[in-house]
Amino acid sequence: MKGFATLLWLEYRRSRVWAAALLGSLLFWFWGLNQVTVTDVGERAGIRVAIVGIAALLGVIVLCFMIGRIRGETRRGQYQILLLTPPSGYLHVLARFLFALGVAIVYYVIIGGLLWWVALQAGIHPDAGSVLQLLLAGPFYGIGAVLVPFLVWTLLLMVFSSAFRLSGPSWIPGIVMVAGTPFLFRWIGDGIISVSYSLPTWRMYAGLTALAERFSPEELEITVNGVPVAQEPLWIMLALSVVMLIIAGRIWQEVEG
C-alpha cells in the first residue's frame, strides 16, 4: 500500500504542472464565457454551450498528453529505474491512470458547473435533481464512456511503444497499432450503436430540459422527460478499458529496460 501511495505521489510530482495548467484553464474558459455578449438569450446560451464543449474536448486531449508522457522517461532512463522498483507493472499503470482520472473528475465536474452557470444565465433554473446530474451524473457518464477509454488507450499505446522502442522490426506492430486506432474506434463505435438502447435508458436532465423547452420550444428539440441516455456505451467502454489496463500492466511487467 505504501508503494502504491508512493507511485501516486510520483505521478502527482510528474504531472502536477499539467494538472494545474488544465484546471487553471477553467478560469480562462469562464472569462471566455463572460465575453459572449450576444443580446439574444438563446443564441448567447448556444455559443456558451459550444465554448464549454470546446473546453471539454481540449480536456480530453490535454489529459491524454499528460498520461502518455512515457517516451521521454524511457529516453532519460527513468523508465528503467521504475521497471526495477518492487511494485508490479499493474500498480505503475494503475497509479498513472488514477491520477489522470482524479484530475479529470475535478475538471469535468467544474465543466458541469459551468453548464449550470450557462443555464442560470439563460434564465433556466434547473431543479436539484438536474443540478446533480449536471455536476455529477453527466460528467461521470462522459468520463466513463469517452475519456477513460481514450486515457487507457493512450497509456497502452505509450507503454507499448516505450517497451518495444519501435525500432527495427518493432515499427511494424507499432504502425499497425497507431494506424489501426481510428478503424478500431469506428468498429467499436458501430458495435456499441448496434446494441445500444437494449437495456433500459437513463433519463437525464428531465427538470432542465422541461424548463429549456418551455423557454425555447421551437429551437430545442428535446423531450420534457429528459434526455434518454443508453447504458451500454458506458459498460462496454469501461469493460474495454479494464482489459486495456491489464494489457498495459502486463507489458510493463514483462518488458526490457
Added chain:
Amino acid sequence: MLAQLREVTKRYVKTEGVRDLTLDIDEGQVMGVLGLNGSGKTTMLKLMAGLLFPTKGEITALGGPPRANRARLVYLGETDALYAWMSPHDGERFMGGLYKDFQPERYHELLDFLDVPRRKTKAMSRGERGRLRLAMALSRDVKLYLLDEPLAGIDLISRERTLKSLVREWRTGATIVLSTHEVAEAEGLFERVVLLKEGRVALDTKAEALREEGKSVVSTFREVLG
C-alpha cells in the same frame, strides 16, 4: 553462490551484447567488470539486474530470476536518470516509499559524506546528480550491488569518497559488481577482475593473483585488451 550466469548470450537487432558468458559470483566479493567501450559491461549488468532478458542461457541472482528478485538488489545504471524536479528530500520519499530496505539514516550520512547539495537536480551539476544517485543506491541494505560506471563524471574527491563508501558496503558482507573506466583508481577495491572483450570473458582472475605476479589491473588491462 549469489549470482550465476550460464552460457548467456544477449542478441540485439544487429549485434550481440554478450556471448556465451559464464560466471559465478560469490557472496561478499567486489568484482570489477572491465573492458573497452562496447565490450558488454552494461549489457552484463543489465542482465544481472533483470532489466534485460537473455536471448540464450540462464541467469540467477539471489536464488532466482533477477527480475523477480529486483526488490532485493541494487542496480545503478550509467544513465543520469533522475527527474529534474527531484531533490534529495524527494529522493528519500521515493526510496523510502518503494523500498523496505531503505535506511534513512544511512542516506543522510551518505548525502553529507558525498557532499550532495540539498536542491533540485535541475540545479545540480552532472557530478552532483551522480553523487545523489549513488547515495540513493547505497542507502539500501541489500546483498548485491550492481554499479555501472558510478565514478563517471564526478570529481576526484567525490570519487575517493565513493570508493570509501563502497568499501564500507563490502565490509558489511555485500557483493559489489562494479563496472568502471576509472581502472587505476578503483583497482585497490577489486578482489576479482573480469575483463570483457567483444561480449566474452577475456580474463577472469583474482586481483590478489595479479599482485602476486607483480602486475597491476591497469597493466593487465592493457596487456589483454590493448
